[in-house]
Amino acid sequence: MVEVVVIGDRFMLPDRFSAALRQLADPQLEIREHTLDWPDTPFVNQAPADSPLAGLKEYLGEPEELVAVIGEAAILVTHLAPVSAGMLAQLPKLKLIGVSRGGPVNIDMAAARARGVAVVNAPGRNASAVAEFTIGAILAETRLITLGHSSLSQGIWRGDLYRADRTGEELSELTVGLIGYGHIGTKVVRLLKPFGCRILVADPYVPLSAADQADGVQAVPLDELLAQADVVSLHARVTPETTGFLGAAQFARMKPGSYFINTARGPMVDYGALHQALVSGHLRGAMLETFWQEPPPADAPLLRLPNVTLTPHIAGASLKTVKVAAELIAADVGRWLRGASVLNPC
Numbered sequence: 001m002v003e004v005v006v007i008g009d010r011f012m013l014p015d016r017f018s019a020a021l022r023q024l025a026d027p028q029l030e031i032r033e034h035t036l037d038w039p040d041t042p043f044v045n046q047a048p049a050d051s052p053l054a055g056l057k058e059y060l061g062e063p064e065e066l067v068a069v070i071g072e073a074a075i076l077v078t079h080l081a082p083v084s085a086g087m088l089a090q091l092p093k094l095k096l097i098g099v100s101r102g103g104p105v106n107i108d109m110a111a112a113r114a115r116g117v118a119v120v121n122a123p124g125r126n127a128s129a130v131a132e133f134t135i136g137a138i139l140a141e142t143r144l145i146t147l148g149h150s151s152l153s154q155g156i157w158r159g160d161l162y163r164a165d166r167t168g169e170e171l172s173e174l175t176v177g178l179i180g181y182g183h184i185g186t187k188v189v190r191l192l193k194p195f196g197c198r199i200l201v202a203d204p205y206v207p208l209s210a211a212d213q214a215d216g217v218q219a220v221p222l223d224e225l226l227a228q229a230d231v232v233s234l235h236a237r238v239t240p241e242t243t244g245f246l247g248a249a250q251f252a253r254m255k256p257g258s259y260f261i262n263t264a265r266g267p268m269v270d271y272g273a274l275h276q277a278l279v280s281g282h283l284r285g286a287m288l289e290t291f292w293q294e295p296p297p298a299d300a301p302l303l304r305l306p307n308v309t310l311t312p313h314i315a316g317a318s319l320k321t322v323k324v325a326a327e328l329i330a331a332d333v334g335r336w337l338r339g340a341s342v343l344n345p346c
Contacts, residue, residue, distance in 0.1 A: 001028055001029075001030050002028050002029055002030065002074050002075065002337065003030045003032070003071075003072060003073040003074055003075070004021060004029055004030065004031045004032070004073060004074070004075040004076075004077065004333070005031075005032050005033075005034065005069060005070050005071070005073040005075070005076050005077070006018055006021075006031060006032070006033045006034070006077045006078075007033075007034045007035075007036065007061075007066070007069065007070075007076065007077070007078045007079070007080075007081040008033070008034075008035055008036070008077075008078075008079055008100075009035060009036040009037065009038040009039070009060070009079055009080060010035065010036075010037065010038065010039060010040060011038065011039060011079075011317065011322065012079035012080075012100050012322055012325060013035075013322060014033035014034065014035055015033065016322050016323070016326045017077050017100070017325075017326045017329065017330070018031045018033060019326070020326040020327055020329070020330035021077070021330045021333060023330065024330060024333070024334045024337070028337075032069075032073070034069045036060050036061055036079075036080055036081065037060070038060050038079075038080055041060065042294065042295060043058050043059055043060040043080050044057075044058070044059055044060065045057065045058065045293055045294055046058075047059070047082075052084060052086050053082050053084050055108060056082045056084060056105065056106050056107070056108065057105040057106065058080065058105050058106055059080050059081065059082035059105075059106035060080040060081070060082075061080070061081045061082060063082065063084060063086065063087050066081050066082070066087065067087050067090045067091060070087075070091055070094065072093050073091075073093065073094060074093055074094065074095045074096065075094075075095065075096045075097075075098070075333060075336075076094060076096070076097045076098070077097075077098040077100065077329055077333070078097065078098070078099060078100070078106070079099070079100045079101060079325075080106060081106065082106045082107070083097060083106070083107045083108060083112070084108050084111065085108050085110075085111035088108070088111050088112065088115050088117065094117055095116075095117060095118065096117065096118045096119075096120070096333065096336050097112065097117060097118070097119045097120070098119075098120050098121075098122075098329040098332060098333055099119060099120070099121045099122070099329075099346070100121075100122050100125065100325040100326070100328075100329050101121060101122060101125065101325070102121065102122065102123050102124070102125060102126070102183075102237075103121065103237070104119055104121050104346045107119055107346075109346060118336060118342070118345065119345070119346040120329065120332040120333075120336075120342050120343075120344045120345055120346060121344050121346050122324070122325040122328040122329055122344065123183060123328075123344055124183035124184075124324075125316075125321055125324045125325040125328060126184075126315070126316030126318070126321040126324075126325075127183035127184045127187050128187060128318070128320060128321075128324075129315065129316045129317065129318035129320060129321050130184045130187075130235075130263050130315040130316050131184055131187035131188045131190075131191055132191065132318075133263055133289070133314075133315035133316075134184075134188050134191075134233055134235075134261060134263050134315070135188070135191050135192070137233075137261050137263060137287035137289070137309065137311075137315075138171070138176070138231055138233065138259070138261060138287070139171070140287060140309045141168075141231075141259045141261070141284075141285040141286070141287050141309055142168045142169065142171065142174065142230075142231065142259060142285075143168045143170075144161050144166075144167065144168050146285075146287075146308075146309040147161065147306065147307070148161055150306070169230070170195075171192070171195035171196070171197045172195055172196035172197060173197075174197050174198070174230040174231055175197065175198040175199075175200060175228055175229050175230050175231075176192055176197050176198070176199055176200070176229060176230070176231045176233065177199075177200040177201075177202065177220075177225040177226070177228065177229030177231065177232045177233070178199070178200070178201050178202070178233050178235055179202050179203070179222065179225065179232065179233070179234050179235060179236050179246075180202075180203055180234065180235030180236035180237070180264070181201045181203035181206045181208070181219075181235070182203075182206065182235065182236075182237070184235045184263075184264075185201065185203065185235040186209070186212075188233065188235065189201065189212055189217055193215055198216075198218075199212075199216070199217045199218070200217075200218050200219075200220050200224075200225045200228060200229055201217060201218070201219050201220070201225075202219070202220055202221060202222040202224075202225040203219070203236075207219070222250075223253060226250055226253040226254050227253055227254070227255065228255070229254070229255065229258060230255060230257075230258050230259065231258065231259045231261060232254060232258065232259070232260050232261065233261040233262075233263070234246070234260075234261065234262045234263070234264045234268065234269070235263070235264055236264060236268060237264075237265070238264075238265045238267050238268055242268045243267050243268060244267065244268065244269075244270055245268055246268055246269045246270065246274075247269075247270035247273045248270065248273035248276070248277075251273055251274060251276075251277040251282065251283065252277070252282070254277075254282070254283060256282055257283075257284045258283060258284065259283065259284055259285045259286060259287070260274065260277075260283055260285075260286040260287075261286070261287045262286070262287070262288050262289060262290055263287075263289040263290070263315040264290060265290050266290040266291045266292045266293070266294070267292070269292070271291070271292050271302055274286065274302070275301060275302045275305070278302075278305055278307055278308065279305070283307075284307060285307040285308065285309070286307070286308050286309070287308070287309040287310075287311075288302070288308060288309070288310055288311075289311050289313055289314070289315045290313050291313075294312075294313055295312065328343075328344060331343065332344055
């Protein structure tokens with residue numbers, strides 16, 4: 001009998017993962033479930049340096065409690081539960097961890113490798129959801145949807161938004177620049193094409209597909225994208241190279257009156273510089289889905305600007321995201337059990 005523990009939450013529902021695992025039709029699986037309180041309780045963005053979980057990010061749960069939950073299990077499926085070196089030392093029977101997210105930032109990967117614990121993840125699990133959300137974010141800003149809503153909700157009828165000097169261009173008249181051409185960026189390109197806009201992509205590591213090249217999508221350096229795009233949308237991953245790489249110089253390089261969209265991650269952006277670019281009017285607007293800390297301080301000046309659309313990190317929140325993550329993890333658990341190579345090793 002192989003024991004599996006599924007630690008989910010109120011988004012990544014444990015029973016969805018259990019059902020996907022049972023479809024493996026393996027009678028040797030004994031599955032236990034545990035539910036964390038996220039998103040009702042916010043996760044920890046980054047563990048303090050003096051914490052037993054130092055180095056781990058975006059996690060929820062106390063180590064000793066989670067060790068007791070995992071117990072003798074050989075397989076752990078988790079979304080936000082952390083796994084540290086100290087925890088692994090208390091879990092000698094654990095052999096496989098399935099992390100239902102794009103990056104295993106809540107797992108001590110060095111400790112897992114040292115103990116021979118395999119780790120798989122779910123890359124692209126929310127790519128479709130975030131890509132759809134990005135289109136909505138672009139339209140909310142460029143067509144003044146947010147400004148019209150916020151005014152009318154306060155009883156103010158903004159007929160002036162129909163004025164030629166205030167209304168927005170249609171997407172067919174705009175150049176949209178995407179920073180990052182991975183799982184999400186490629187889907188955003190696909191969704192943008194029917195609008196007829198010019199599409200630029202900056203990604204030094206991923207070449208354009210033949211289909212996108214044939215459709216007129218252009219790969220350009222980042223500085224060129226910033227200078228030409230009417231809308232700049234961020235879809236890169238957080239790495240040492242990208243941390244803080246969009247700052248005052250980059251916002252100054254953007255076209256006057258352009259828009260900035262962030263449905264990726266906060267650490268890549270200097271939000272103080274972004275605030276200044278918005279207040280000065282150099283940028284006409286921004287849509288922000290992620291922040292320098294989450295939740296951001298309630299009195300943060302950036303949250304009070306009239307030319308900013310704000311959402312609480314929900315771009316990936318769709319039922320399809322849960323379904324895809326469960327299927328990806330279950331498939332690799334099945335491969336691991338059969339002794340086959342997994343598809344998404346970390």
